[in-house]
Amino acid sequence: MSSSIPIPNDFNKMLYEDISVYDPEVNELIEKETWRQFSGLELIASENLTSLAVMQANGSILTNKYSEGLPGARYYGGNEHIDVLENLTRERALKAFNLDPKVWGVNVQPYSGSTANFAAFTALIQPQDRIMGLGLPDGGHLTHGYYTAKKKITASSIYFQSFPYRVDPATGLIDYEQLATNANLFKPRLVVCGGSAYPRDWEYERLRKIADGQGAYLMSDMAHISGLVAAAEQNSPFEYCDVVTTTTHKTLRGPRAGLIFFRKDKDDLESRVNAAVFPACQGGPHNNTIAGICVALKQAAEPAFKDYAKQVRANAAAMANVLFKHGYRLQTDGTANHLILWDLRPIGLTGSKIEKICDAVHITLNKNAVAGDTSALVPGGVRIGSSALTSRSMFEKDVEQVAEFLHRVVQISLQAQKEAGSKKLKDFVDAFEGTGESAKLVKELKEDVKNFCIKFPLPSVVDSSTIKQFD
Structure with missing residues (x-):
């Protein structure tokens, strides 16, 4: 088939332009999101990282x-x-x-x-x-x-x-x-x-x-x-x-x-x-x-997917075991699937505060109610999932390090809460975004998380060296 059909120079020209040329603003947002996913830990239990083939079909x-x-x-x-x-x-x-x-x-x-x-x-x-x-x-x-x-x-x-x-x-x-x-x-x-x-x-x-x-x-x-x-x-x-x-x-x-x-x-x-x-x-x-x-x-339906699903459960259990080792409370005393529900009330923190500091260090999870909570706006826990980590080819030893990062998040949060001098979320955020000890610890953890994450491939990106860095 001939490929010599000329691209029109009329009102349809835009239909043939690459996004990087036609809309660099949106293209940069895509590049930034790619870097965020590559350089951070995705722990939201309702998210995963799909394959190159799926993306090709979905963008067809x-x-x-x-x-x-x-x-x-x-x-x-x-x-x-x-x-x-x-x-x-x-x-x-x-x-x-x-x-x-x-x-x-x-x-x-x-x-x-x-x-x-x-x-x-x-x-x-x-x-x-x-x-x-x-x-x-x-x-x-x-x-x-x-x-x-x-x-x-x-x-x-x-x-x-x-x-x-x-x-x-x-x-x-x-x-x-x-x-x-x-x-x-x-x-x-x-x-x-x-x-x-x-x-x-x-x-x-x-x-x-x-x-x-x-x-x-x-x-x-x-x-x-x-x-x-x-x-x-x-x-x-x-x-x-x-x-x-x-x-x-x-x-x-x-x-x-x-x-x-x-x-x-x-x-x-x-x-x-x-x-x-x-x-x-x-x-x-x-x-x-x-x-x-x-x-x-x-x-x-592939045998490899069954291996993946088995590893998802193993990774969730491995993270739970590390959190148990540090003395934290988990709802149902652990997990039998891909997610962990972490009860923060015994240590005097809220899910909202942990979520905020995790965002600051490129760890993505979500605040979540736990049994006995009275307010959905100020939930007493966070939800952690292992699916996306497993899609990045992480195994037990890797996610154990992730759990150690989460332990450091708690220590920083307690320090920030002390510096804030109040229970208000705004004061808490101001503290770890300021110039005190918690702000220093946030910067250190953010760098450690990035250096850890970029060792692992990002599904759908064949060559990780092509990912543009933004921070």
């Missing part, structure tokens, strides 16, 4: 195509290749989780985990029906019905009646007995399992019995652990649940999107879920993202 020309509807039943023409892609993605999704296509189906079009969850609710229940999900302060997710005494926060609490269940404050473990008792009183139409900050596995058989006792559907949101489920490193929800949702970018290590799995042999869930996704809750699918999901699902 497939972004140009509209394809409302399902394969073979589109509202636009020109979808012959998109139909093949979406069917291939559905096949790979079922294969990744070892599902029988005669029993299970999957919709791969949701834009995110949150939209997947709301579409699943739309398919399963009616407005103002009753739902029970793990409460947000106890490790659940916003989309599982969270509300406060003063305000309904998310659509799941606005459009449905929600009664959250809780963990035992003493152990941090889900109180299944109290859940069963409350379910008998509340009579939910839907029970939701899964969380965003729960360091243990789920007892799906027990949850199934509770749901059956109320004639309720059981839905699992396995967003955080789907990669571990695919690798058989966590219990599978598919044996007991009616619908299973997930994001695709956490432990599954794909692009940012969602999936909805449904039982094909129950209550016409296939047509209900598909209709709930489109046209009920969203428009045309993002075909470039579906291509990225397709690639990620192929990777998830």
Whole structure:
């Protein structure tokens, strides 16, 4: 094919210009973010570092195509290749989780985990029906019905009646007995399992019995652990649940999107879920993202991915052991998956303060409520994840050093809090950004973190020497 077609000099010229030429401002932000990821530690449990192949698919020309509807039943023409892609993605999704296509189906079009969850609710229940999900302060997710005494926060609490269940404050473990008792009183139409900050596995058989006792559907949101489920490193929800949702970018290590799995042999869930996704809750699918999901699902079926998932758990446990060695308290006394919930209340710190100093030294994690917290604005802990570190080829000895960095963060935080002379977050930040001892320690730790991080490759960047430095 000839490559001599001239680039137009009219109003379409911009369509052919490289971003570094056309928009150096945005290009520099991309370069800065690349350096931030390369020179820092990514410990947010809901984030991961996806592959070069996934990025190539997600940034492909497939972004140009509209394809409302399902394969073979589109509202636009020109979808012959998109139909093949979406069917291939559905096949790979079922294969990744070892599902029988005669029993299970999957919709791969949701834009995110949150939209997947709301579409699943739309398919399963009616407005103002009753739902029970793990409460947000106890490790659940916003989309599982969270509300406060003063305000309904998310659509799941606005459009449905929600009664959250809780963990035992003493152990941090889900109180299944109290859940069963409350379910008998509340009579939910839907029970939701899964969380965003729960360091243990789920007892799906027990949850199934509770749901059956109320004639309720059981839905699992396995967003955080789907990669571990695919690798058989966590219990599978598919044996007991009616619908299973997930994001695709956490432990599954794909692009940012969602999936909805449904039982094909129950209550016409296939047509209900598909209709709930489109046209009920969203428009045309993002075909470039579906291509990225397709690639990620192929990777998830590889033996190497199982090794990765096993290492994710091993690394989380290794970090937990170091923190235990220093005398810190962890919710549920450790972890059985990819995340750690670190209770800072015994040492007189808040999650907000630790998050601020971590940001200053290029360690990214998030403040998080722990069992017994009374304020979501001033949570008593932080959440730590091992997925991204493992994607950077770190092993136990490496993440043990990461945990030592976190111990240094605590020591600096205590010093900054002492220098601040008050409990206010602003005074605390002013202290470690000032000229005192804590500010000096922050600069030293930031340099140590950088020198440690740049020894490890950054997924999707083939040649790390091409990464532009900014500080």
